[in-house]
Each structure stands twice: as C-alpha cells, then as structure tokens.
Amino acid sequence: MNVLNEWAFVGLFAVLAPVFPALPIVIAWLFRPRKPNVLKSSTYECGVETIGDTWVQFRVQYYIYGLIFLVFDVEMVFLFPWAVAYNEMSLFGFVAGFLFIFLLTDALFYAWKKNALDWK
Amino acid sequence: MELNAISIGFVVFAIFTLGGALGVVTTRNLFQGTIWLMVSLFGVAGYFVLLSAPFLAAVQILVYIGAIAILITFAVMLTRSIARIKERYIRTLPSFIVSLALFLILLLGVAIPIFGAHSPESIPDYVASTRDLGAALVDENGYVVPFLLASVLLTAAMIGAIFIARDENA
Amino acid sequence: MEEFCTGLCSILAETGADPGLALFLSLLVGVLLVSGVPLITVILLIWIERKVAARIQDRIGPNRVGPVGLLQTIADMIKLLSKEDITPTAADRVLYNAAPLVSFASVVLLWAVIPFTPFHYGVDLEIGALYFVAIASFGTLAIMAAGWASNNKYALLGAFRVVALLVSYEVPLVFALLAPVLLAGSMSLVDIVNAQNGMWFVVLSPLAFVIFYISSQAETGRAPFDLIEAESELVAGFNIEYSGMKFGMFFAAEFLHVFTNGIIMAILFFGGWMGPLYYESPLIAFAWLGAKGGLIYFTTLWLRNTVPRLRIDQIMAFNWKFLVPLSIANLIVVSFVLKVMQELQLAPRDILSAGFGDLLPTTIILLLFNGAMILYLLGILRKRGREARRESQETRPEFAQTATVAGH
Numbered sequence: 001m002n003v004l005n006e007w008a009f010v011g012l013f014a015v016l017a018p019v020f021p022a023l024p025i026v027i028a029w030l031f032r033p034r035k036p037n038v039l040k041s042s043t044y045e046c047g048v049e050t051i052g053d054t055w056v057q058f059r060v061q062y063y064i065y066g067l068i069f070l071v072f073d074v075e076m077v078f079l080f081p082w083a084v085a086y087n088e089m090s091l092f093g094f095v096a097g098f099l100f101i102f103l104l105t106d107a108l109f110y111a112w113k114k115n116a117l118d119w120k
Numbered sequence: 121m122e123l124n125a126i127s128i129g130f131v132v133f134a135i136f137t138l139g140g141a142l143g144v145v146t147t148r149n150l151f152q153g154t155i156w157l158m159v160s161l162f163g164v165a166g167y168f169v170l171l172s173a174p175f176l177a178a179v180q181i182l183v184y185i186g187a188i189a190i191l192i193t194f195a196v197m198l199t200r201s202i203a204r205i206k207e208r209y210i211r212t213l214p215s216f217i218v219s220l221a222l223f224l225i226l227l228l229g230v231a232i233p234i235f236g237a238h239s240p241e242s243i244p245d246y247v248a249s250t251r252d253l254g255a256a257l258v259d260e261n262g263y264v265v266p267f268l269l270a271s272v273l274l275t276a277a278m279i280g281a282i283f284i285a286r287d288e289n290a
Numbered sequence: 291m292e293e294f295c296t297g298l299c300s301i302l303a304e305t306g307a308d309p310g311l312a313l314f315l316s317l318l319v320g321v322l323l324v325s326g327v328p329l330i331t332v333i334l335l336i337w338i339e340r341k342v343a344a345r346i347q348d349r350i351g352p353n354r355v356g357p358v359g360l361l362q363t364i365a366d367m368i369k370l371l372s373k374e375d376i377t378p379t380a381a382d383r384v385l386y387n388a389a390p391l392v393s394f395a396s397v398v399l400l401w402a403v404i405p406f407t408p409f410h411y412g413v414d415l416e417i418g419a420l421y422f423v424a425i426a427s428f429g430t431l432a433i434m435a436a437g438w439a440s441n442n443k444y445a446l447l448g449a450f451r452v453v454a455l456l457v458s459y460e461v462p463l464v465f466a467l468l469a470p471v472l473l474a475g476s477m478s479l480v481d482i483v484n485a486q487n488g489m490w491f492v493v494l495s496p497l498a499f500v501i502f503y504i505s506s507q508a509e510t511g512r513a514p515f516d517l518i519e520a521e522s523e524l525v526a527g528f529n530i531e532y533s534g535m536k537f538g539m540f541f542a543a544e545f546l547h548v549f550t551n552g553i554i555m556a557i558l559f560f561g562g563w564m565g566p567l568y569y570e571s572p573l574i575a576f577a578w579l580g581a582k583g584g585l586i587y588f589t590t591l592w593l594r595n596t597v598p599r600l601r602i603d604q605i606m607a608f609n610w611k612f613l614v615p616l617s618i619a620n621l622i623v624v625s626f627v628l629k630v631m632q633e634l635q636l637a638p639r640d641i642l643s644a645g646f647g648d649l650l651p652t653t654i655i656l657l658l659f660n661g662a663m664i665l666y667l668l669g670i671l672r673k674r675g676r677e678a679r680r681e682s683q684e685t686r687p688e689f690a691q692t693a694t695v696a697g698h
Contacts, residue, residue: 006413006415008313009413010421012314012317013321013412016321017394017396017398018395020325021391025390025536028370028373028535031372032372032374032375041376042379043378043380043531044442058198060198062194062198062450063191063285064281066190066195067285069191071274071275071278073186073187073461076464081175081250082257082258083254084250084254087475087632092258093629094625094629096257098626099271100268103272103274105618110279111278111282112611114282116282119607125313175417178417178420178423179420185431186423186427187427187457189431190457193453197450250477251476
C-alpha cells in the first residue's frame, strides 16, 4: 500500500465523515414536525427582542491572542521536522533548536512585559 | 489523460481552490469570504498531498486554516458593521485587465520555461521525508542560518505586531 | 487495516474487477470499519458520561430505559429525531447547517490514524501527530462558523471566547506533543507506540503528559475550562440557537472528542496497545488500548465534575503566563538531557529497538529534572495562591472569615 493509497483512505474518510452526522439529521428532517412561526424563528435572547446588529465590535485582545498564536504556530511547524530528526543530530542540533526556541521565548516575554497577555 | 486517483484528486482540489477563490471575490459578506478562503486553502493542501509532500499539507491546514483564517475572522470582527458591504467596487475593467495579465504571465512561465525547465524525467526517484527536512534544517552546511533567521523574523513579527496592536492607554 | 485493504483489494482484483474499482471498494470497507469504532463508542459514551456525573454528584443517573439505563441514549436519540428543528430567520442558512457536520466530522476524522493494535489501524501516516493537530483546527472552525451563522449575540460572544481559548491552548498542547515525537523520532503514531517498548513516555517526560492533559481538557471545553457552555452568563454559548438533532451532533462531537483525547494520550504517553500478552492476540492489544484510554477518560470526567469554572481572564493568564513557558521549558529540558545522554553514549539513538535497560539512565536523569521543575512550580503556585488569598481578604473583608476557614 503506497503513500498515495494511504491518503486516498484519508480522503475517502474525509468524504464520508460528514455523512455520518448528516444521516441522523436527514432522518430527523423526515420525521420532525414543521410548525415555524415568526416568534419561534426569531433570534433567541431570553425573551427580550434583540437590539441592533449582532456584529458588534469585539475587543482587540482577541486579535492580539490570535497574532501571538500565529507566531507560535509557525514556530511549531519548524520544530516538528527538527524533533523527528533529533536522534540523528549531534549536540549542534540541540544548540540550533535551542536558539530557535529561545529567540521566540524572548518575544513571549516581550508580550508579557508589555501586558499584551492580559485579558482586558 | 488516463483516469486515475491522482487525476481525480487534482480535479477535485482544483474545484476547491478555484471555487473558493471565486467565492472570496464575489461574496459581499466578509465572514463568508473568510470561509471561502479556507475552502481555497484546503484545496491547496490537497495539491501538496498529491505532490507527495504530506508534511506541507498538514502545515497548510495547521497554519493557514487553523491560524491565519482564525486571525482574519478576529480582524473582521474588530471592524465595525463591515459584515455587509453596501458599496461595490466598480472598476471592473482595470481589475479584469490586471488579473488577465497576471494569469498570462503565470501561464507563460509554465508553458515557456523562463524560470528554468523541469522535464518530467527530472523528477527524483527518492522523495525526501520529513526527517530529511529536519536534518537539513540544523545542518551546518544546510539551512541552519535560514532556520535561525526564520526565528528572528518571527520574533520581529510578533514584537512588531504587539507594538502596533497594543493600546497605549491600557 | 493496511494488510486487510491490500488483501481485499487483491481478492477483488482476482475476480476480474477493475483494479481501480477494487482498490476503491477495499478502501471503502476499511473506512467503514475504522469509523464504526467511534460511531458505536459515542452511543455508549453518552451513557457513561451521565452515569459517572450522576455518581459523583450523589445521584443515580439514567436507570429506567433498559438494563441500568443503557438504552437511555437510544431513547434520547428518538426524542431528538422527533424534535422540531428551528433555523432562525436571521441565520446564515448554509453555514448554520454545515457547522454541526464539520464539528462531528472533525472528531471522527481523528480515528483514521489511531492505531488500535500493532496491525489494525486506518492508516499509519508519516505525519500522524501533526495530522491530529491539523484536523482539530477544523473543530475550531466549526465553532466559529456556528457562532457567527446563528446571528445571535450570545452565540457570537460564546464562539469568540471558545475560539480564543482553543487557539491559546493549542500552543502548550503542541509543545507537549513535541516531546513524544522527539523521543520517538517519528510523527507516525504506530512508531510512537513501538518506541515505548522499553519505557512509556509518561515516565520519560511526566510534565509533558500533565501539560498535554490540561491542554486537551481545555481543547474539549471541559471544566474548569468550560466557557464553551457557561450557562450562567452566555445561556449556552455558541450552540444557543441549535435544536433537535443538530444540537445533538455538537454534543456527540464533544463527548467523542473527550474520549478520543483519552485514547490519543494513551497512545502518546502510555504505550498504546502495549501491555502484558499484547502480542498474543490483537484483541488483547485492543483491550489494553481501550483500558488505558478509558481510564484517562474517566479521570477527565472526574475532573470535570469536581472543579468549578474559571473566568476567561484567569484561563488566558494561566495559559500564556504559566502553561506556555512551562511547555517550552519542558521541551528544552527533554531535548537537552536526551542529547547529552546520547553524546555520552548513555542513551540509544534508535529508540525503536531500545529496551528497558538502555533507557534507564536517561529516565532517571529526566525524572530528576522533572521532579526539580515540579517542586519549583509548586513553590510558585503556593506563593501565588497565598498572594491571591491575601488580596481577596484585603479587598473583600466580609469574606475574610470564609477565606481563612477555606485556607485551613
């Protein structure tokens, strides 16, 4: 079984995976009652009518967390091949990996000191 | 062209990539545009699998769909009431010409080997594994300098982003 | 499953069928077999979850339908099937309907790479560990889409909090995941299990396991990180507008995700199918994996029903100021010790063929380092706890009495 067949398996799995949850939903669609009315289909907000747009402005902190996460995500991507090949490396491999991680930890501490990690 | 798993996969992923891209530029809703972008990026991940680079496919999904697209949605939500754009970008003709020109350049680049030719026979028999990639990353004669430079770049990006995004008054 | 698929494929090809079709059919059967495991398990999981929760809260739990309430989930499913399915008029219809499917599918997809026994698994991908992380990001996407498509303020607010939580805890999760990958020298889950022949990775790197455990508890949105529900403030969070079977799908996905994480932890840190007599029969190997995963799953349920919910600022501070630096430090310690031991010829370079004795010196050194780190951390935590207690006594004197009582 070659590599592409493995991925054909994953691909087929990916095609079928949404079908499993879709089946009960489709069956429910056959059996369920349908009596919509205006009130029932309105936005639920504990009984009061909703005011204004849902798309209100969100706090900037979400974005900052997103940015820090993105940087770490890219870092982790580099570290995976490093970790896989680690056993074959000399001590230099550790030093390179350490420097790589260390530089980014600096960035984390910068964010920490600038209070960018606080939820506000 | 014979019909095999690779060609079927290529067509499916081409539909994902191009359909997603079309969705991004046609939808008026920024959030839906982000979702379309993810569809398109997912198609690109599929190409990586077809090219025997599953590591890059996983990276594509992890970084682009898992991080960048999430970041874009956060950014969309930061902008106020922009979910429905009323005005339309009407300069259709200039954008059409520019995109057509770009497409032709790319097509020429593929058809006429301006950037260096690659014949089908030149495909190496051995496909490098993720382990080879990792070993090359920290090899003194390999890519250790770019590897560390990437770290510096990421650090700079993060410090810069925090410097800009941070609210001075808070 | 590989052998099975190839075998079935050759049998089909012998009957004169088209080779492409034969391959497709054998793959299809393989997919159905592998995906059958989570789909059957999930029905049982809902019952287990409710029963465990009930016992911890000193209740009996479902006990009416079927023996000891085993058929309760079936009854619930029938009930959910007959429920009206409301789509709010303000909702984005396509995304609203797609979100529960993606949510459930992203969890089922994880099972494609899970090695049940040494020879029975969907696929043994070269990038198995990374696949696990990448697929999980689709779940995040589904929550975001559900919250946005519902067009409800509570749903959107809930979705945003959850997504911020999920992406934040993915960082320590992956750093902890790098430890087994580094020790095994492979991302393939089968290789990772085989590499634990000599020593389980939980012994080699207990801190990585603890970090992974905490982060995966957060990734599944379980207490103390259950902002995902937060009934008291967000009504129900991102799934507020969902009803009927679609609502059920979000919940089934959550239950299954918790169990899947238990299995993944058993594979990454507890030697997967390894155990006495595992080589005798695939059934014994499978039972070992199930037992280990089930035990970890049980502890997550226990934790869920014991601890209170944290606030989002506490959760984020805990992640970025504690868990992330800790997971980075842990990775550096593991890689440093391993490399030094390898240079001193005290640790094997090829862990796949290493036995218990070969790994013993490394294990002792790593355990010493881990012990030192844990002691240091406990010191920090105790100091912070004392500070927080003093602070609360100063700002809220009326609670001073209770705080002192609780402190003793």
